[in-house]
Amino acid sequence: MWIVRIAVIVVFLVLVEIAVRTELINPFFVPRPSEAVARMGTRLTDGEFLGLVAVTLGETFAGFALAAVVGMVVGFLLWRSRSLGDAFEPLVAALFSSPIVLLYPIFLVILGRNSTAIVALAAVFAVLPTILFTKQALSAVSRTMLNVGRSLNLSAWSNFRHILLPAAAPTIFTGLRIALTYVLIVVVAMEYILQIGGLGRFVSESSLLFRATDLYASVGLIVIISAAFIWAINRLEKLVQR
Amino acid sequence: MNRVWTLRIGAAVVFLGLWEGLARSGLVLDTVLPPATEVFGRIQDVVTQSDFGQDVYASLYEVVIGVAIGALVGMPFGAFMGSSRYLYRLLDPLVYYVGAVPKIVLFPILILFLGTGVESKVGIAAISAAFPIAINTALAVQEVNPMHVKAAKSLGASRSQLYRFVYTPAILGPVLAGARLGLGVAITAALLGETKVANVGLGFRAIEYYSRLQIAEMYALLLIVFVGAALINLGLSGLIRRATHYQQQRVGAAASVA
Known part of the structure; x- marks a missing residue:
């Protein structure tokens, strides 16, 4: 199946390549896909760029760790x-579907225009699914099992250790997976908007300097990195649940 | 009054009290945390600003047109994707992975094509909305009960009758729920885009207040945006529930954010 999927992507890129070469698409706006892919390769061996990736991943893990710890504790309390x-x-659920990210100027005012604000905003957003899923996971553990204990x-x-936790773990893990995805999205989006930090900053700078090849290459790399990230979490989830 | 409401009101009072107390204590600068009473007082100033109507109009325009375009693209694509088991299995992971990418990074590419005006914000709203709409539509089409289709066919339903009486009622609920999710992410996307590159709109105005250090106005405006978005969301889910008796599961709602 993945061979067909990759073929779909390759066909799409080849069509764009032809369109750009024949100037059906303005080459000033869209670089040749072959060039953008080659640029991805050079960027991935470039130490400076890998440093940016490390910054983004560092912020992501910090935000996730915060959201996971606080979220599971609060979820436990709401269940208890x-x-x-x-x-x-219901309040947490309502906040979960509200545009929390738009509150970022408040985080800038309170914490400054820096990584701390980005990590805090990501954590505030991601703590919500963690709370909800932890609470629901614990509520779903049957009374009978607790009575046996x-x-x-x-x-x-x-x-707690031998009955509650093993029974609730799979659903809690689903919540953590959603939280991790959200943290990555918020971190990259805020890096782009504020032009500070890692990968998002690189996208913003490339666009301001009209470096189209770098812009498309870095957007492509963000797509690949996010996909790899989500794939890794899904694998981990399957391993844990086995 | 029951216990639940006592707790809720108690929490709200404690929250507002701490906010007001901290702001008045002099421990934090007024430009960091203005008192709650001042922020609420500024709501009227913000709303009566001469640019406010224009900002609301620009933001609403971007979101509504964006969601409409997102639906025009997302629904047919989702229906195509859900129309066969093979296509669904082939495309679902691709849409899922691309859907989880922070779509705001496509904003600079949209600016290249559409310029710095409202069009680029319409574009980013449309792209963001298209994903949850396509995913929900595909899933809904996949899950139409084959027995219903068979029953209708054996009763001699024509192709158009099949669409009209079997498919449409079966997928309406999930598709509308997808549209609601799409509207939510479109609001975030359009206003985030406005805070980056724009000269009108609520997101732009919030950043203007921020850079001019009118912090109380900034808090007031963000409060208006937040409450407005929540009301739109609540109103829509109420309408959808009434129209279709369908309630989106929270688990399935985790399609995309920005």
Whole structure:
């Protein structure tokens, strides 16, 4: 299947290549795909560019770690106290579908125009799916299983460690996967908008300097890196659940 | 009053109280966190600004036209993708992976083609909206119950009757839910684009206030945008639920953000 998928992409690129060479598409706006792909290759062996990738990934992991820890703790609390859950789960769900990213000027004002603001914004956004999925995962654990633990006189900790956690883990992992995707999206988007940090900054600079080949090459690399990232998380999820 | 509302109102009071207290305490600069009362007071100033109507109009125009174009592209593509098992299995992963890319990075390419005016924002809104709409449409077409199709055919339904009475009612709910998701991401995309390159629009105005250090106005404007987006979202999901008795599962909603 992947061979056909790659063939679809290659055919598309070849059509664009022909269109650009015959000037059906203005070559000033779109570089030849062959050139853009070659540029991707040179960028990937360029230490400076790899440094930018490292910055973006660093911000992504920082934001994700924050969102994961806070989100799982809050999700646990919302599950533990029924009235807290009833009162605030709908609020978290509403925030989840609201345009949090648009609040970024507030983060700039409070934290400054730097990586900290980007990481904080990404974490605030990604904490929401983590909370929701953790709460739902724990709520879905059946009463019977918890009663078995109680009748075996397990301590609260063993009950949590050996019954609750294994039963809830798969759904929590789904939440974490969504959180990680969101963090990456917010980090790259904010780097582009603010022109600071890693890959997003590179896209912004390439466009301001009218370096079309670099622009398309870096956008292409972001697509590939995001896809690889999501693929890796999906693999990890499958490994953990086996 | 029940416990749930006591907790909610209590949390809101604590939040606003901490905000007001922290801002008035002198511990933080006024240009970082203006008091809540001042921000709420500025809402009227922001709304009565001479440019406000123009900004709202520009942003709404970008979002509405963007979603319309996104739907015109996304729905047929999704229907095509969902029309056969093979196409669906072939294209779904590609759409899924590309859909999870921060689409705002395509904005500079759109600026090359469409310029720095509203057109480039319409473009980024359309691209962002097209993905959830296409994904939902494809999934909906895939999941039309084959028994219903067979039953209609054996009753002698023509091709157009098949579309009219079997496919359309079956996919309407999920497709509308996709459109709602698309509208949400289009709002984010268009306004984010405005904060980067624009000379009109609510996103542009927020950044203007920011760069002129009119921080209370900036907070007030963002509050208006946030509440407005939430109301549009709520209103639409209510309408869709009424029209189709369909409720999008939250799990499936994680299509794309910016």
